Each structure stands twice: as structure tokens, then as C-alpha cells.
Amino acid sequence: MTLYRPAITGTRHTIVSGHYLATSAGFQILESGGNAVDAGCAAGIALGVLQSELVNFAGVAPIILYDAQTDRVHTISGLGSWPKRMTSNLFAEQFNGQIPESILRTVVPAAPDSWLTALELFGTMSFSEVSAAARRFASEGFVMYPLMAENIDRHSKDFGRWESNSEIYLPNGRPPIVGEIFIQADLGRTLQYMADEESACTGDRVDGLQAARDAFYRGDIASKIIEFHNENGGFLRADDLEEFRVTVENPLHIEFMGTDVFTCGPWCQGPTLLQILKLLERFDLTQMGHNSPSYIHTLTEAIKLAFADRHFFYGDPQFINVPIDALISTRYNEAREKLIRPTEAWPGLPPAGDPLNYKAYGQNLDNLDNELSSGPKNLDTSYVCVTDSAGNIFSCTPSDVANESPVIPGTGLCPSSRGSSSWANPHHASSVQAGKRPRLTPNPALAIHKNHFSLPFGTPGGDIQVQAMIQCFLNVVLWQMDPQEAVEHPRFGSYSFPNTFEPHDYHPGKLMIESRLADDTIDQLLELGHKVEKWPDWTWEAGGVGMIKTTIPEKIHIGGADPRRPTYAIGW
Numbered sequence: 001m002t003l004y005r006p007a008i009t010g011t012r013h014t015i016v017s018g019h020y021l022a023t024s025a026g027f028q029i030l031e032s033g034g035n036a037v038d039a040g041c042a043a044g045i046a047l048g049v050l051q052s053e054l055v056n057f058a059g060v061a062p063i064i065l066y067d068a069q070t071d072r073v074h075t076i077s078g079l080g081s082w083p084k085r086m087t088s089n090l091f092a093e094q095f096n097g098q099i100p101e102s103i104l105r106t107v108v109p110a111a112p113d114s115w116l117t118a119l120e121l122f123g124t125m126s127f128s129e130v131s132a133a134a135r136r137f138a139s140e141g142f143v144m145y146p147l148m149a150e151n152i153d154r155h156s157k158d159f160g161r162w163e164s165n166s167e168i169y170l171p172n173g174r175p176p177i178v179g180e181i182f183i184q185a186d187l188g189r190t191l192q193y194m195a196d197e198e199s200a201c202t203g204d205r206v207d208g209l210q211a212a213r214d215a216f217y218r219g220d221i222a223s224k225i226i227e228f229h230n231e232n233g234g235f236l237r238a239d240d241l242e243e244f245r246v247t248v249e250n251p252l253h254i255e256f257m258g259t260d261v262f263t264c265g266p267w268c269q270g271p272t273l274l275q276i277l278k279l280l281e282r283f284d285l286t287q288m289g290h291n292s293p294s295y296i297h298t299l300t301e302a303i304k305l306a307f308a309d310r311h312f313f314y315g316d317p318q319f320i321n322v323p324i325d326a327l328i329s330t331r332y333n334e335a336r337e338k339l340i341r342p343t344e345a346w347p348g349l350p351p352a353g354d355p356l357n358y359k360a361y362g363q364n365l366d367n368l369d370n371e372l373s374s375g376p377k378n379l380d381t382s383y384v385c386v387t388d389s390a391g392n393i394f395s396c397t398p399s400d401v402a403n404e405s406p407v408i409p410g411t412g413l414c415p416s417s418r419g420s421s422s423w424a425n426p427h428h429a430s431s432v433q434a435g436k437r438p439r440l441t442p443n444p445a446l447a448i449h450k451n452h453f454s455l456p457f458g459t460p461g462g463d464i465q466v467q468a469m470i471q472c473f474l475n476v477v478l479w480q481m482d483p484q485e486a487v488e489h490p491r492f493g494s495y496s497f498p499n500t501f502e503p504h505d506y507h508p509g510k511l512m513i514e515s516r517l518a519d520d521t522i523d524q525l526l527e528l529g530h531k532v533e534k535w536p537d538w539t540w541e542a543g544g545v546g547m548i549k550t551t552i553p554e555k556i557h558i559g560g561a562d563p564r565r566p567t568y569a570i571g572w
Helices: 018-032 034-050 088-095 111-122 125-140 146-155 164-170 185-200 204-218 220-232 238-242 272-282 291-314 330-339 463-479 485-487 518-527
Strands: 007-008 016-017 063-067 070-078 252-256 258-261 384-387 393-394 443-449 452-459 493-495 510-514 533-534 546-551 557-561 568-571
Touching: 007 016, 016 018, 016 034, 016 546, 018 034, 018 125, 018 384, 018 557, 034 063, 034 125, 034 384, 034 393, 034 443, 063 111, 070 111, 070 291, 088 258, 111 125, 111 291, 125 185, 125 204, 125 330, 146 185, 146 443, 185 204, 185 220, 204 220, 204 238, 220 238, 258 272, 272 291, 272 330, 272 463, 291 330, 291 463, 291 493, 291 518, 384 452, 384 546, 393 443, 393 452, 443 463, 443 533, 443 557, 452 463, 463 485, 463 493, 463 546, 485 546, 510 518, 518 533
Parallel strands: 510 533
Antiparallel strands: 007 557, 016 384, 016 568, 063 070, 063 393, 252 258, 258 443, 384 393, 443 452, 452 546, 493 510, 546 557
16 A cells, blocks of 8 residues: 555654644654643643644543563553532433533533643652643644634534634634634633642642642633633532542553453443454454455444443542453454354444353343434543653543533633533433532543554554554554555444433434445445445544554654544654
8 A cells, every 4th residue: 555654763762643633743842851741731822822722631531651671561540530519410400311511511621630740759840841842832823724714614503602712713803814822811821820829839749730620620721710710600510620640550451462451441432442353362353354344244233242331331430440451352253253253243232241241142222222312522622642761651542522512711721521422311321410420431541562663553543443443453563554555544433322422412223434445345235234434434423543653672763643633653
């Protein structure tokens, strides 16, 4: 296959992120002596400016990282919870079982604490240092680029519902035009306030990071958020912010073809990637041929099975018992894989399994008889990964849109609307409940083949994330592609499950395929029962995967940056 872009390589450090300026910001941190965590936080915070309609500084930022000094992998949840005063039955009783686009979707902003916790525990630099580029991009502006302009224009009516959103995203009463300078002065001042509070601290680096944290969660920023919620019927209060801290956890992991694959916990959809790999490990995928009808069919059916379990079991493990060890076990998936029929696709979502008893069939999923479709898909989320000369690895998927709920006036912030990923149904694993975290779609991943290679990888794309990630991972590990080739190959995506986001669209059997794939492949998939529709040759809906393969012991970093979105890599 002829590559759209060349692979970017480095021998010291390499970074990939969702925008070239964010990539440059992180690279400058690496060049000035920072480690992978410092650089990843710098790029991630910058994405909250450069892609602020997709990635809010006050949104979510789940992180997975490898600490070379201790030889350990850690995860940082980077996900907020429903306010303490939220009632479980509010949406069922007052909004006909739906979670409307409004301030009522707001959960506690987690991203600032995620960045600060990563810096505190695994970084070497201050918040002021890593946020310097983001502050400039906000205050001085950057050139509006096609995808951001297209996205704002697509949702201009949504942005127009709130004056504070319109002031930023509809300057001069219209969506910004490609080539115009886009300035976010309030956001710049918010970031500067946090940096100033850190600088005023007389303690050490950690004390300074705490001062920056207090500026957001206890200081003037918190006061503005809480005042707005009090005045406009929101539920966030001072104690929600003051008492919030992200969790630092051990990752989940499995072994696939000698490679350890790590994800975050079942508070996100990350473990489905592990389930899919477990379902696939006894199939001879290479014999099928890359992106052959049988290959696409087998992967799609494995995705459906994992997503059926996601729908029924996944939720905040602080509130519900998620049988995650059983879900990713070999024994359970050996039983479950028998539901993959080589000559027939499941017409919709299969039933969930019974992991505790290692049985293929378990709970039938309710309310999945009819197709449900809403409006156009929302473009959201970004991604950053970094590797450094010391062997540290950083992988993060920051997110949260700015068109579903109001920007807090004077801050430039749209606190996390991630409540859209919950269900009003109190019996759902990811139901609305005070203090409970919604089930998150962003799910950074990391793979390590001891003494051979490491591979951080991830993507934006909602429910397509895991699907794009599994395809690119297999392209590298199974098909021996370099990361750039891996991310550029044609992709497919199933929609045969309830969408994570309200109103939880469901399209039984629907399979989207980039039209670069051969027509006879599509014809054979139709014969198997898939409802195939064509994407364009290249589409942002198929994700924007970033990955870095570091060879061991050579320590050559090879970056892959997906041209479907403005993802770019730099290495040296």
C-alpha cells in the first residue's frame, strides 16, 4: 500500500498527538529535558485549546503510563462523577427517560486533576512549564483549520443555544472560517490564573502543583463554576469540586501472541479491547488474509460479543460489581468464541454472557428489538502518546465537547458533559447515580512485548475507538506493519449495539466500511448477513489513531499519525 505520510522515527524521543501544534508543544518539553509524562501533559493541555470543541480542559483525561524507573504500568482515571445532589430518578421522572443536552449533563471536571496528578507522581516539571504553550495558543490564538471549522459549523445551532458558547465558537455571529485567527481569551486567563497561583506558592514543586489544583477546585475558577450552577439549575456544588480526586490504579492486562496488552478499568470501555483479543486468539487470522471478508466478519462478530458484555456489565466498579477478571479470562472467552459463526452474522447484538459461570449465554439484553437513530454523529475526543529516552511511556485520550452544555462565563470552560454516557434506566450498569462515574469511551492503551517492543496507542471516535484500535494493533503485531502503515490501512466499524451516548442509538447489523476496500469484499459481507454501508475512502468517523512502536533493544521510536484527522508525529 502506498503511504499517505512517511513514518516518523526517532532515537531519543517521539510524540504523536491530535494536532501538530500540540505535538510541537510536547516535543519542545522533551527537548528542554522533560520526560514523557511532562510532554504528554503539555500536549494534552494544548489539545484542550487547539481542539476545544472536542477536548475540554475541564473535561476528562484518562491516562495509562509506564514508569521506567519502577518498571510498572499505572492508570489514572481522569473521569469525574455525578454531583452528590443528583437524584437517580431525575431523568426518568422529568425528562421521559432521556438525559438532555444541558447543564444537567455536567459531571465533576476531572482532566485538571488528571494532568496535575500525572505531573506530581511521574513528571518532573511544573504546571506553568507544561501549560505555557497552551496559554499562548489560547491568548494569542491559532489559525483555524478545516476539521475544527467543519465541526463548529456542523453544530452551530447547538453552540448558539448559550450566549457564552456563541461568544467563543460563533465570533461575529458565525462559525469561524478556515484561515482566521481563533482566540480564546477567557480560557487563556483561566490557565494563567492556575500558573500564577502555582508561582506564588513558596513550597516545592509538589506544593506548587497543589496550589494550581486548589486554584481550579477551590479558588476563583471553582467559585465561577458553582455560582453558575446555583443560578442556572445545575447540581455541582463546592464540596463536589473540593473533595474530588482522580484514582491511580493498576491496569488490566492480558497476553496476546507474547505481548502484554494493558488498558484502564471497566469505568471505561478499554477492557473490551482485551475481551476482543481473547476471543480472537484461537482463530487463524493470518490464514484468512488481511481485511478479507472472513477476517472482517470474524473481528466484527468478536466486537459484537465484547460490546454485549460491555452493555450489560461495564460501569463504575466503586458502585457495582463488575466481574472483570472473569470477563477477560481465557476460560470464559473460549466458551464465548463459539458464538462466532463463520457463515452467518449476528443480526443484532448477541446476548450477554455469564462470565461468573464461564458460560457463553447469560442475560438477554432488553429494549434492543428496534432500531433507534438520532441526528448527526458528534465529533469528539483526541489522543496523545509519548516515549522518551529513559523508556517512559505516556498514553492519554482527553475529551469532552463544548456544544452539549453551557460554557461557564468568564472561564472559557465547558465542564464535563460526560453524563451523556450514562443511562436514565436505574437498572443499567452505567445508570445515573450521585457520586457514580459514567462509563467512559476514551480508553488509552499500551502494549509491551518484553525485550522486543513497546506500543502506546489510542484514538478518538466514541464507540469506534476500540474497533479502530484493535485493527491497528493487529496490523502491527499480527501483520508486521510499521505504525504509519498500520493506521493508514482501510478500516471498518460496527454499529450493531446501543451507542454509549444519549440517546443511545442502535443499528442492528450495521457495518460501515471505508470504500477503499474492494466491492467483492463488501458483497461477501452482505451475503454473511452484515448490513454494509460505505464510508468515504478516508473518514474521521473511523478514528484518528496515534501509536509509537519502540524497538528493543535498539530503542528506535516509530510514530504513526492518522491522516483521517489532524494527527501528527515528531521524533528525534
